[in-house]
Ligand SMILES: Nc1ncnc2c1ncn2[C@@H]1O[C@H](COP(=O)(O)OP(=O)(O)O)[C@@H](O)[C@H]1O
């Protein structure tokens with residue numbers, strides 16, 4: 248029986264420091280989420296060994312005794328945090344599920360990812376960066392409304408109703424908030440007024456694009472100026488609609504862009520791509536997540552059900568895709 252190690256960060260492992268934003272541990276897992284995934288892996292005929300976070304991995308790296316690691320770890324600080332577990336495993340020659348350190352780093356940093364998308368002709372909202380409050384003024388070539396996000400965070404961290412800004416004064420205030428609170432540059436994008444979608448992909452040669460999921464907020468698919476804030480994620484004001492009630496033409500455009508994004512950053516085994524579509528029907532890639540949530544409330548679980556698969560089978564499938572990639576099947 249193959250032994251599968253599990254790496255993850257628990258919300259309770261996070262030691263809040265003075266000055267940390269309230270959502271500092273937003274991406275970390277509840278123990279129950281880790282248990283659900285561990286049980287799902289076990290149900291598919293594997294033995295599970297819980298390893299924990301990057302520090303626990305480092306301490307035990309020479310005697311893990313696992314055939315492969317299922318990595319859920321988001322890491323602690325900075326744009327390389329998601330790369331920490333994969334790089335340790337790569338150094339030790341231990342196979343792992345999902346994308347490698349380079350892909351995780353370059354996609355967590357939304358600006359690097361956007362530069363790659365632009366170079367490859369993948370449509371993404373126009374943007375500029377505010378590194379310090381001094382370089383704000385040479386950045387007035389985009390049209391308001393804009394959205395101000397942290398450069399390398401996920402899970403809607405740093406996003407609130409104030410993130411969509413309508414004028415210079417609001418832009419200045421929000422950029423200052425991001426730089427000071429999240430200790431990183433602010434990414435400012437044109438705000439795409441319209442609808443929102445997310446697309447999950449599984450597999451490698453070739454990857455399979457799963458049905459497009461549409462985001463409904465406060466009962467409405469036409470989001471216009473609404474968007475996915477940290478507060479909304481933890482409320483019931485947000486629903487996933489699948490299949491998305493959209494034209495075949497838009498569906499194809501979104502799926503093609505999702506697949507190109509997955510391929511261009513060398514995503515492996517699974518990933519999820521977030522989109523906004525403006526009211527003229529033009530899709531824009533917001534970001535690609537090579538380490539998307541596999542929790543039972545999330546998109547992957549919903550899609551598994553739609554395909555007539557159980558949650559456990561979905562986790563087993565992702566694991567088997569990785570085992571095949573390493574020739575371990
Ligand atoms: N350019 C944009 N136009 C409109 N809404 C946006 C834009 N960028 C982000 N959003 C909203 O903010 C949410 C989070 O942004 P995203 O770039 O996906 O970061 P993350 O999910 O990593 O926090 C999106 O799901 C969307 O609702």
Ligand SMILES: [Mg+2]
Pocket residue numbers: 402403521533534
């Ligand atoms: Mg997102």
